[in-house]
Amino acid sequence: MRSGSAAIAVFTGTGNTLLAAGMLAEALRSLGRSAVLCPMEHGVLSLPKERALGIAAPVACFSTYPAVWRFIDSLPPGNGREVFLLATMGGAGCGMEGPIRASVAGKGYEPIGSLIVTMPGNYGKTKIDERNNRTLIDGAAEKIKKYAESLTGGSAVWGRGVPGVSRFFASLAHGRKPWDTFYRFFPLTVDRESCTGCSVCRELCPEGNITMEKGRAAIGRRCQSCQRCSAFCPAGAVKVPGRNYVPYREVELESILRLTKAGE
Numbered sequence: 676m677r678s679g680s681a682a683i684a685v686f687t688g689t690g691n692t693l694l695a696a697g698m699l700a701e702a703l704r705s706l707g708r709s710a711v712l713c714p715m716e717h718g719v720l721s722l723p724k725e726r727a728l729g730i731a732a733p734v735a736c737f738s739t740y741p742a743v744w745r746f747i748d749s750l751p752p753g754n755g756r757e758v759f760l761l762a763t764m765g766g767a768g769c770g771m772e773g774p775i776r777a778s779v780a781g782k783g784y785e786p787i788g789s790l791i792v793t794m795p796g797n798y799g800k801t802k803i804d805e806r807n808n809r810t811l812i813d814g815a816a817e818k819i820k821k822y823a824e825s826l827t828g829g830s831a832v833w834g835r836g837v838p839g840v841s842r843f844f845a846s847l848a849h850g851r852k853p854w855d856t857f858y859r860f861f862p863l864t865v866d867r868e869s870c871t872g873c874s875v876c877r878e879l880c881p882e883g884n885i886t887m888e889k890g891r892a893a894i895g896r897r898c899q900s901c902q903r904c905s906a907f908c909p910a911g912a913v914k915v916p917g918r919n920y921v922p923y924r925e926v927e928l929e930s931i932l933r934l935t936k937a938g939e
């Protein structure tokens with residue numbers, strides 16, 4: 676990385692990617708570079724131009740969420756600006772970094788490195804295994820530290836994806852089909868009895884898919900299943916009816932509010 680500083684655009688559903696991006700920023704700082712985290716939802720215009728661009732995103736449907744693709748697809752011409760990727764996954768990335776690389780390189784950015792780390796799965800959990808989660812996070816932290824060294828040392832590489840597979844999932848992720856299917860299996864629903872009408876879920880939903888109806892939250896049809904509403908509902912009111920489903924989150928509500936409100 677030639678730039679002395681980086682702006683890392685972060686999207687997170689349940690906090691894994693926010694935690695990982697924070698570790699990367701910290702590691703870059705310890706190597707003498709400055710690094711800031713910015714909310715991806717605010718778009719590229721909110722990012723300091725002179726810095727290398729970091730993209731931090733979760734793997735979803737072997738690609739990434741529509742909210743992340745919107746950010747990538749709307750990037751202005753890169754004019755040689757350095758870009759790097761940090762993705763978090765539950766265990767199967769399927770080369771999702773390949774299509775992202777193609778997209779940013781096509782816009783004139785210089786892809787300098789990518790890393791996908793395994794973090795705790797955040798979907799359809801019936802119990803949270805704290806010990807296993809800690810082991811995964813510690814393992815990811817080690818890899819992220821080395822990744823920061825390889826970025827600053829110039830030896831990082833950006834994977835090209837799995838031929839025929841990653842592009843397929845990237846194009847699938849651009850449409851509604853996978854997200855509607857996820858939602859059909861885990862239809863996040865607001866329990867009107869426990870909802871306090873605080874509207875935190877509406878504020879946090881990256882799709883603007885939550886409205887308040889008669890003082891209670893209601894989830895609409897454009898859900899991308901990122902689990903944010905369920906993870907961060909202070910009353911635990913966003914659930915999957917009929918399932919013994921435990922919401923997962925890796926950071927506290929204050930941290931994600933700080934991220935999503937940054938620069939407002």
Ligand SMILES: Cc1cc2nc3c(=O)[nH]c(=O)nc-3n(C[C@H](O)[C@H](O)[C@H](O)COP(=O)(O)O)c2cc1C
Nearest residue numbers: 688689690691692733735736737763764765766767
């Ligand atoms: C709707 C959905 C789809 C997911 N798809 C994948 C996937 O295809 N491959 C994978 O390894 N993990 C998948 N995961 C797990 C997440 O990538 C993983 O837990 C990630 O670290 C979550 O990051 P976040 O907490 O920042 O949202 C999926 C999770 C959700 C909620």
